[in-house]
Amino acid sequence: MTLDLSPDSGARDAGPPVPVPAVGLAERLRGGVSFRRDQLGFLQWAARTHGDIVRFRLFGIPMIMLNHPDHIYRVLVEQRTKYDKDALLYRLVRPVLRDGLIGNPGGELWQRQRRLMQPSFRPVIVAKFAENMTDETTAMLERWERQYAPGAVVNVHEEFGELALRIVNRSLFSARVGRAARDFAEAFTEANALLGRFFKFPFPPLTVPTPAHRRLRRAIDRMDAFVASFVQRRTADPGDEVDLLTLLMNAVDEDGDGRGMEPEQLHHEVLNLVVGAYETTTNALSWIFYLLAAHPEVERKLHEEADAVLGGRVPRFEDMARTPYARSVVEETLRLYSPAWQFMRRARTEDRIGGFHIPARSNIYLNSYVLHRHPQLWDDPESFDPGRFSPERSAGRPRHAYMPFGGGERICIGQHFALTELHLVLLTLVRRHRFRLPPGQPPVRPQPLITLHPEGGVPLEVHPR
């Protein structure tokens, strides 16, 4: 389907391709929005003033932002062999993620690894981890009941960080969170902030030992030490645990050379999974409860659904199919505040998108924060309205209008895991508690780091129902 979402889109398929419209310096100065000072504001302004395809420079490197579902479909699906992930953003995060799935530029190694790992992330396998999710949430609630008076203000962002880490550790390594996991979380936060800063200001190559680079190196070493401790222990003594690590260690490439992963590759993949799972789900949970606290009418509907289906008991995997409103609260949160809010591709050869010329080696910038607020795709885009994900209102929406997990063959491998975790944690918490914004609390602003982070955390009053 070709939507005509802007005067520049769709209609240019005949004739020679034309250059992508560019944000000029003079215009930027006039418009007064700078990428460095206000990344989200700049991107929204660029899309508003130039339409669904626009070029701008980042450190002098041209970026082409696509904001039209057809164009995104072309890059991620239809012409995917013309694009890879050897783009600026991934070059930046590669020292952390190395050859693991997230940062891997693409090609044979990525294909082999994805083939090996995909079976471990099917919904039927994820269902086996559902109990980890609800057990850990129940334990957190019991601790809250001991630690906080009714109505106390809790920084739920910190709590959800620990919860997400507990869930991923238990599912990957059958391990309970301890000091080592907190050390991982601290190191990750440091790396995320440093890389987010590098993305805004030109930086010398990582081989130059600046203080920031030395801090990044130390953060990577700490994350490596965390992963190595589990992988080495399990390699020395496989034991009889059945978790994601066992599945990955036993996976063989049946459609390829019949072999499993080399130890170093296994280490990188495990690190990519912890990194991929930890902060994204932490941020998503924080945004879910922030939005619920600010919208008691949504919370009320959610309580009605949860009470009718669960009658007060802890939810199970099967309950997800019977609680569609909870699912739509998750989906709508991921529309407004998708944690993996920006990603990139690099054009391997030249291409033509919607009649525009895409030079070889261009960085293609995909951004769900702007796309998910496209006024021609979403009614009243800034409002929090889970009902827009009902089957009736979703009918006819272009597939790549919504992409919190990306799209095409590189779609998030953990999306079922993430959706299950968000849905079950939500149901477990709203059974017995409600959340309110503390009086006078200023709005929580999204901070665009590598992930979309709630700036300053999310303090909420937690009341027993």
Ligand code: HEM
């Ligand atoms: C709300 C939570 C999550 C969000 C919003 C999210 C989002 C994304 C997005 C947008 C991508 C694609 C990036 C691109 O195409 O360049 C991606 C890839 C990936 N994610 Fe997630 N993710 C989430 C949770 C998880 C979890 C729980 C795991 C692991 C258990 C995970 C592991 C990965 C991996 C390994 C990739 C790379 C896949 C590949 O390229 O083959 N993610 N994620």
